[in-house]
Amino acid sequence: MDVIVAGDRAELAEARRALGIGGTPPAEASLALVPTMGALHEGHRSLMRLARERAEHVAVSIFVNPLQFGPNEDFSRYPRTFDADLEVCAAEGVSMVFAPSVEKMYLPDRQVGVSAGEMGTVVEGAFRPGHLDGMLTVVLKLFNLVRPDVAVFGQKDAQQLAMVRRMVADLDLPISIVGGPTVREADGMALSSRNRYLSPEDRGAALALSRALFAGAAQRTPEEIRRAACAVLAAEPAVAVDYLVLVNPATFAEVREDHTGEAILAVAARVGSTRLIDNVTITL
Ligand code: AMP
Numbered sequence: 042m043d044v045i046v047a048g049d050r051a052e053l054a055e056a057r058r059a060l061g062i063g064g065t066p067p068a069e070a071s072l073a074l075v076p077t078m079g080a081l082h083e084g085h086r087s088l089m090r091l092a093r094e095r096a097e098h099v100a101v102s103i104f105v106n107p108l109q110f111g112p113n114e115d116f117s118r119y120p121r122t123f124d125a126d127l128e129v130c131a132a133e134g135v136s137m138v139f140a141p142s143v144e145k146m147y148l149p150d151r152q153v154g155v156s157a158g159e160m161g162t163v164v165e166g167a168f169r170p171g172h173l174d175g176m177l178t179v180v181l182k183l184f185n186l187v188r189p190d191v192a193v194f195g196q197k198d199a200q201q202l203a204m205v206r207r208m209v210a211d212l213d214l215p216i217s218i219v220g221g222p223t224v225r226e227a228d229g230m231a232l233s234s235r236n237r238y239l240s241p242e243d244r245g246a247a248l249a250l251s252r253a254l255f256a257g258a259a260q261r262t263p264e265e266i267r268r269a270a271c272a273v274l275a276a277e278p279a280v281a282v283d284y285l286v287l288v289n290p291a292t293f294a295e296v297r298e299d300h301t302g303e304a305i306l307a308v309a310a311r312v313g314s315t316r317l318i319d320n321v322t323i324t325l
Contacts, residue, residue: 044130045137049145053186056137060098063188071096073219074189076180079103079140080120080234081129084224088193089133091221095191098136102183107143108154108175114316120234139187146182154178157204164293165200165318168283168309176201177208184216192216197223197231199305199320200293207291223319229255231319238315246279247312253285254321257306263287263298266306266323274310283309283316290322301325 045060047053057063061070073096075088085101092099103126110116123140130138154174157166161173184192194202202220209218224232229251230244239247257270266287274282285308287296296304307320 044127044135046127047137047139048141050186053137053139056139057188060136062098070098071191072098072100072187072189073191073193074100074102074183074187075193076102076104076183078105078119078234079126080122080237081126082224082232082234084195084197084232086129086133087224088195088221089130089135091219092191092193093134095193095217095219096189099134100137100139100187100189101130101135102187103138103140104146104179104183106146106175106179108147108178109172110175111169111172114169115235115238120237139183146179155181155208158207160204160207160293164284164286164288164307165309173200173204177204180205181208181212181214184214189216191219193219193221195223196220196320196322197233198318199290199307203291203293225251231317233317235315235317239312243279243313243315246277247310247315247317249274249277249280250308250310250317250319253308254306254319257287258321258323261325263296263300263304263325266304270306270308274308279312281311283311287323296325 045056047056062072073092075092077085105119107116155177157173157177166173206218230248253270253273256273257266260266260269270285287304287306289296290303290305304323304325305320306323309318
């Protein structure tokens with residue numbers, strides 16, 4: 042079956058009708074959404090496969106959301122590879138692609154958005170003010186437009202996943218959230234649409250991020266974990282660290298020395314002009 046491409050609300054409603062989604066039960070077909078900013082890679086593909094296991098139809102949204110980029114960030118140069126993305130979606134058995142323009146997505150006099158609350162001001166939120174508010178606002182809009190039963194997000198953006206789960210709980214959204222594991226290159230580097238910005242030298246230096254996380258994950262206590270990861274990053278002068286934190290997966294608050302259960306070791310760093318994030322989950 043061909044992928045149906047929708048660019049606005051009317052086309053989206055038509056695509057839902059054509060696929061039999063939202064019909065009268067028991068004829069109703071289920072739908073899983075994978076929100077993306079495009080430049081699709083194997084990480085996105087793994088989420089599409091998870092989505093296929095969860096619902097009869099998969100929708101992929103491709104939208105580079107201006108609201109979640111700061112004034113000095115890479116919104117205008119973010120990679121846009123729509124034709125290749127469509128081929129990826131077709132190969133993964135995706136039923137519909139929602140790819141609106143910014144103008145179709147946001148009213149020019151837009152006023153209301155989602156606040157990520159205090160949790161949106163820590164870790165990634167401390168370095169990218171407004172990023173998590175902008176991300177949640179577009180995710181809520183995508184949920185309302187596409188109206189999926191399930192939405193799949195990558196653990197790669199761990200705070201995003203935690204905040205989406207929080208939004209679903211706090212706002213009683215009728216949707217299940219599924220998290221997918223981070224897909225990595227053979228050498229450990231997490232796949233990211235931003236990796237294509239890296240020169241070969243930058244890429245070599247950027248490997249320090251995953252090496253630091255794995256070094257941390259091999260330790261036993263929070264102090265040892267932070268120290269081991271920090272030492273790897275400190276040995277790579279081309280990597281400018283924004284943060285290295287060990288946090289509670291649900292709240293993103295720093296864990297104490299006596300913490301037990303899962304914790305997320307998360308790192309953000311700039312390599313050349315590229316900012317990268319990565320994380321691993323560690324059970325303490
Ligand atoms: P993006 O297009 O970067 O906004 O990412 C869209 C979705 O893909 C998000 O839920 C990301 O967490 C997820 N994602 C990005 N990179 C990876 C990866 N290497 N492995 C698994 N999921 C990923």
